[in-house]
Amino acid sequence: MTKTDAPPMTPGVTSRRGFASSGAAALRVRFLGVVVFLVLLILVFSLLAPRFFTLDNGRSVLFTAAILAIAAAGQTLVVLTGNLDLSVGSIMGVSAYVVFDIAGGAPALQPLVVVLAIAIGAVLGFINGFLVAVLEIPSIVATLGTLSIYRGFVSVYANAQEVTVGELPRFMRDLATAIWLGVPAYVWLALVVVILVALALRFLPWGRKIYAYGSNPKAARFFGLNNAAIVLGAYVGAGIIAALAGLLLGAQVGNINSLLASGIELQVLAAVVIGGVSIWGGSGSVYGAAIGAIVLATINNGLVLLQVQEFYRLLIQGAAIIAAVAVDAVVQRRVLGATSRRRVMEVTA
Amino acid sequence: MSSITRRGSRIWKGAAALVAGALLLTACSSTPPSAGGDDAAAGGEDVKIFMAPKFTGLAYFEVAREGGEQAGEDLGFTFDYIGSDKPDATEQIATLTNAIPQAPSALVVSAIDGDAVAPALKQARQQGIKVVTYDADAAVDARDLFVNQLSYELAAQTMLDAALLNSPEGGQVAFISASPSAPNHTAHVQIMKELIDTDPKYSSFSYIDTVQFAGDDAQKSQDIALNLIQANPDLKVIISSSAVSAPAAQQAIINAGLQGKVFATGFALPSSVKDFIESGASAAFALWDPAELGYVASVAAYQLATGEIKGEEGETIDAGDAGTYTIGKDGEILYDKPLMFTAENIGDYDF
Numbered sequence: 001m002t003k004t005d006a007p008p009m010t011p012g013v014t015s016r017r018g019f020a021s022s023g024a025a026a027l028r029v030r031f032l033g034v035v036v037f038l039v040l041l042i043l044v045f046s047l048l049a050p051r052f053f054t055l056d057n058g059r060s061v062l063f064t065a066a067i068l069a070i071a072a073a074g075q076t077l078v079v080l081t082g083n084l085d086l087s088v089g090s091i092m093g094v095s096a097y098v099v100f101d102i103a104g105g106a107p108a109l110q111p112l113v114v115v116l117a118i119a120i121g122a123v124l125g126f127i128n129g130f131l132v133a134v135l136e137i138p139s140i141v142a143t144l145g146t147l148s149i150y151r152g153f154v155s156v157y158a159n160a161q162e163v164t165v166g167e168l169p170r171f172m173r174d175l176a177t178a179i180w181l182g183v184p185a186y187v188w189l190a191l192v193v194v195i196l197v198a199l200a201l202r203f204l205p206w207g208r209k210i211y212a213y214g215s216n217p218k219a220a221r222f223f224g225l226n227n228a229a230i231v232l233g234a235y236v237g238a239g240i241i242a243a244l245a246g247l248l249l250g251a252q253v254g255n256i257n258s259l260l261a262s263g264i265e266l267q268v269l270a271a272v273v274i275g276g277v278s279i280w281g282g283s284g285s286v287y288g289a290a291i292g293a294i295v296l297a298t299i300n301n302g303l304v305l306l307q308v309q310e311f312y313r314l315l316i317q318g319a320a321i322i323a324a325v326a327v328d329a330v331v332q333r334r335v336l337g338a339t340s341r342r343r344v345m346e347v348t349a
Numbered sequence: 350m351s352s353i354t355r356r357g358s359r360i361w362k363g364a365a366a367l368v369a370g371a372l373l374l375t376a377c378s379s380t381p382p383s384a385g386g387d388d389a390a391a392g393g394e395d396v397k398i399f400m401a402p403k404f405t406g407l408a409y410f411e412v413a414r415e416g417g418e419q420a421g422e423d424l425g426f427t428f429d430y431i432g433s434d435k436p437d438a439t440e441q442i443a444t445l446t447n448a449i450p451q452a453p454s455a456l457v458v459s460a461i462d463g464d465a466v467a468p469a470l471k472q473a474r475q476q477g478i479k480v481v482t483y484d485a486d487a488a489v490d491a492r493d494l495f496v497n498q499l500s501y502e503l504a505a506q507t508m509l510d511a512a513l514l515n516s517p518e519g520g521q522v523a524f525i526s527a528s529p530s531a532p533n534h535t536a537h538v539q540i541m542k543e544l545i546d547t548d549p550k551y552s553s554f555s556y557i558d559t560v561q562f563a564g565d566d567a568q569k570s571q572d573i574a575l576n577l578i579q580a581n582p583d584l585k586v587i588i589s590s591s592a593v594s595a596p597a598a599q600q601a602i603i604n605a606g607l608q609g610k611v612f613a614t615g616f617a618l619p620s621s622v623k624d625f626i627e628s629g630a631s632a633a634f635a636l637w638d639p640a641e642l643g644y645v646a647s648v649a650a651y652q653l654a655t656g657e658i659k660g661e662e663g664e665t666i667d668a669g670d671a672g673t674y675t676i677g678k679d680g681e682i683l684y685d686k687p688l689m690f691t692a693e694n695i696g697d698y699d700f
Contacts, residue, residue: 049580057579060605064572155434160411165600166624177604253567254600255621257593258406258434260567297572304576307559 030276030331031288034324037274038295045302052305059183065297066186067249071264072271072289073197074241077234079272080201080214082281083132083139085235088242088268090150091124092261095243096250097154097163104167113169117243124150125239129232151262158258165254172251186248193241194290200237201286210234215282270317271296274324278332295320396426396654398647399453401444403461403485405432407565408618409592409639410459412700413484416643417457423669424651429453436565438462438530445469449476454654457646458492459484462530467491479653479660483646484639485533493653493660494680496646498637499687501533504590505540507635507687508615509551512586514633514691515612519553520585523577524560525570525594534590541588557581563594570594571601578602578611589615592636596621599631619690619698626695634690640700641671642684649674649682 046053071088078085099116103109109116124146131142165173178185201207213220213230221227250256275292277284296317303313400417402410414430421428431448433440441461446469448456456473460466463486470480470491480492487495499507512522522545526534538560545554561577563570574587574597587602589595598613599622608630617634625631648668652658658666658676666674666682674682690698 051580051582054579060575060579063605064575067568151434155406158406160406160408160414162408162618162621164620164624165596177606179606249568252600252604253571253597254603254624255567255593255596257408257567259436259565262435263566264568300572301576301579304561304573305580307557307580309559310562 034291049305061297061301062187063184065294066190069190069290069293070193070245071268072293073194073286074238075268075272076286076289078238079277080210081231081234082214085238086143086265087146089261089264090147091242092246094150094154095120095246100163110169117247121240121243125236129235133228133231155258163256176251198286270321396454398455399429399431400457401431403459404436406434412639413643416640417647420644420647438465442469449473455479455650457481457650460487463487463532481650489679496682498642498684501536511614511633511635516585521555521583522586523557525589527565527591537590565593567597570597574598574601587613592617599625644671
């Protein structure tokens with residue numbers, strides 16, 4: 001395979017070229033869009049709820065966003081290839097329960113919880129990737145299946161028992177409560193994961209191929225890329241990150257049952273979509289997804305501060321998702337329109 | 350690519366998809382019914398009792414199941430445990446509907462949504478199946494008996510007593526429930542509010558009117574707890590009837606470094622709060638013995654099925670060591686044995 005820079009089909013990775021590339025422009029507009037949305041949210045909540053704009057509350061919002069942001073970073077990898085991973089919550093649940101159950105029974109293994117989680121995430125992600133990339137089952141069906149299978153596995157494994165707080169490794173519990181430089185440790189960890197994923201997407205061939213494939217799978221094959229390997233790689237990456245998020249969530253909730261993180265896939269996808277990652281693949285950034293997670297956490301927090309009930313939270317969250325996708329569609333059309341005009345001009349010139 | 354190899358690969362892919370589909374189906378029915386009392390049908394009568402919790406996979410219901418299995422052994426009936434692992438009313442309706450053709454003598458049910466499952470339970474009763482609810486009641490005309498772990502009043506008092514043990518000087522209280530369609534949670538919160546308003550014992554408390562719903566989800570309970578603490582600087586105690594939400598909220602308080610300043614309490618399994626109580630982060634949580642509750646409910650179902658009782662007001666149910674109970678109004682049997690877990694006794698419980 002030849003190393004391709006593939007400029008026309010990688011709008012996501014061309015930020016180095018600045019605004020010369022309309023793809024990068026679209027990405028920036030979209031990223032700015034979600035940042036502006038977040039700022040507006042903060043403004044509105046600050047005006048309505050006096051306790052909203054305080055250091056303490058900000059810290060609290062970031063803490064509740066941290067795990068969602070990590071899971072969204074993993075999901076971004078898959079969404080960039082134009083696929084979905086609906087099994088993210090089940091992977092988190094399997095990882096948290098199985099790893100902490102093993103570590104609880106064998107204290108010698110406690111230092112290895114991260115390694116165990118990575119191994120579980122890689123295997124479950126590989127299964128997803130195999131179904132989607134090799135067997136070519138549409139990702140929504142394949143991962144809906146594994147959502148059920150992985151959850152079923154942890155249900156059978158757990159046999160209706162709980163891993164209780166006392167069984168968790170001390171250092172993981174301490175991590176959940178740690179404050180580093182005035183900010184919860186989980187927030188720093190989320191920041192590290194998001195930056196690492198962003199750097200990997202930008203500088204590693206693995207990451208650049210994900211963007212290339214997502215923008216135009218047919219062209220990617222034409223350029224000699226191994227499409228199945230790219231999708232498989234994205235799912236393995238997403239699986240590992242989901243498993244790590246599950247590990248952190250397990251340490252955070254303390255008492256872990258087989259239902260941990262069930263249903264979280266909708267929140268994760270919402271964060272990714274609100275954050276401007278195109279569900280058609282190939283465009284969007286992991287930073288956007290992280291901001292998307294903060295947007296959701298901010299909405300949840302602000303509505304509790306305003307004493308608004310749960311049902312309205314779901315309504316508002318749904319509206320935010322649709323608004324985000326609508327904005328996406330408009331931006332894309334504008335950019336496409338602009339590029340095609342320019343092409344026409346170039347051709348006529 | 351030749352058409353033969355293409356067809357070959359397509360067949361292979363189809364087969365793989367079928368395998369995946371089959372796996373999916375097995376996963377969906379991932380909770381095999383237990384054969385707990387199969388060997389115990391010594392009574393000669395073919396009494397078969399199905400216990401259906403709100404959903405499987407929750408330790409609390411598992412303890413109640415042990416009680417039911419024990420009753421099966423003691424009285425000699427077949428005991429099966431059925432249910433879906435999803436906390437969803439639709440799933441429970443499917444479970445109950447599918448149970449009817451298997452013609453059990455009685456169903457012992459914790460209703461995830463008392464009204465939603467009522468039609469399925471009524472259908473069961475029309476087929477001659479006796480219906481006993483435990484833990485969470487269904488509509489009155491959809492069941493024969495309801496074995497209530499604690500009267501709503503006693504449950505509310507017990508939780509407020511636990512709150513007082515944590516925060517003797519009272520303070521502001523917030524409530525987290527599972528869902529607005531959980532009748533016992535709704536009633537508990539309503540009565541707790543009334544008690545705070547009227548009972549001098551609890552007059553040192555005030556409460557936040559809006560109830561938050563966490564759907565028995567640990568992470569959601571934690572997020573809500575954190576947000577409640579931010580929203581209400583004077584918040585002292587978070588109370589939940591959910592055995593998932595109460596310990597999760599306490600863990601969130603510890604994570605936020607606020608232990609000793611804010612408390613969470615309510616109903617929880619002793620195993621899940623042992624660490625909090627032993628470390629001094631919490632003074633008290635409450636519950637009842639779920640195993641004995643499951644035992645009493647299964648005994649009641651057995652006696653209904655054998656015709657020993659008709660389920661009428663004033664009849665008594667003799668559950669041996671678990672006690673004797675009288676059927677009250679609307680077919681309600683009060684179990685009413687609250688347990689308060691504190692540093693003194695938490696080590697005595699093994700569930």
